[in-house]
Amino acid sequence: MxxxxxxxxxxxxxxxxxxxxxxxxxxxxxxxxxxxxxxxxxxxxxxxxxxxxxxxxxxxxxxxxxxxxxxxxxxxxxxxxxxxxxxxxxxxxxxxxxxIGYVSQFLRVIPRVTALAVVSEPAIAKGMPADEVKARAKSLLTRLRIPERLWSLAPATFSGGEQQRVNIARGFIIDxxxxxxxxxxxxxxxxxxxxxxxxxxxxxxxxxxxxxxxxxxxxxxxxxxxxxxxxxxxxxxxxxxxxxxxxxxxxxxx
Known part of the structure; x- marks a missing residue:
């Protein structure tokens, strides 16, 4: 109860x-x-x-x-x-x-926007400090096994599973x-x-x-x-x- x-x-x-x-x-x-x-x-x-x-x-x-x-x-x-x-x-x-946060079934990929930026965007829009946002985004991408070499690339080039993990990181970056x-x-x-x-x-x-x-x-x-x-x-x-x-x-x- x-x-x-x-x-x-x-x-x-x-x-x-x-x-x-x-x-x-x-x-x-x-x-x-x-x-x-x-x-x-x-x-x-x-x-x-x-x-x-x-x-x-x-x-x-x-x-x-x-x-x-x-x-x-x-x-x-x-x-x-x-x-x-x-x-x-x-x-x-x-x-x-x-x-209210929302993790959709599929990531809406934006050309030329990096994975790190995609994950960080909701927290930046909320006005969180840039250093904290960057640290959170990197931590989530690491936990979700997105290799660091991919962080500076646009998720449009990623596999379906990688895109979904970027999407999950984006959804969890704000509490x-x-x-x-x-x-x-x-x-x-x-x-x-x-x-x-x-x-x-x-x-x-x-x-x-x-x-x-x-x-x-x-x-x-x-x-x-x-x-x-x-x-x-x-x-x-x-x-x-x-x-x-x-x-x-x-x-x-x-």
Missing amino acids: EHALERQALRAVGLTKAFTLHTQGGIILPVFKDIELTVRAGECVCLHGPSGAGKSTLLRSLYANYKPDAGQILVDHQGETVDLLAAEPWEVVEIRRST YPILLLDEPTASLDAANRETVVELIREAKSRRTAIVGIFHDEEVRNAVADRLFEVGRSAEPAVPSSKFATGTSVGALVV
Whole structure:
């Protein structure tokens, strides 16, 4: 019951999302409906469910990459509760800069920007001292087994696994209160998977609230405190006028 005493870092209330398929006559595809999710400081909740259930869509919605059709995403931001869906764009940028980190499944590589600069950028944008940023970036790249000879090169030339490790280092360079992880170990070998597990455990010990998708059962068992089952509606895609009948499941598996 340790987490019951922790503050609520992130809450999804009545979250509903559907996609409109404009190229197919405006058909609406329900993804999830009435999601209720609470994540507390120091807790790792794993989004669980079959492929296509909406796990990545939910994770991106929690980061405000996708805008749900209804509901609230309540974030503990610098001591105040902010509804991410009602926030102004500049507020979303500020919340992402200091409160919510996100490790996507794939690194968006930028030509001619070095690996060290890619990892350092979030911390520099937050205003951290340059010496501290450089030391943190080098430490993370070393832990994730990116050879020093690659630090001054653009990740566009790296292998998929190397790019993913650069992406992970970028996500962990700031001690975010909330961290969203989309399959961070998908392309990694056993040694690097274990390093990521260590990074997640260290973040939890700092009371970071984590929501993640982990298809690797061993990693999931090592870091997750709870599973949150995400299930797509049993109903087929329907025209927008009939969407009100669609249902989807978001249930805790404790």
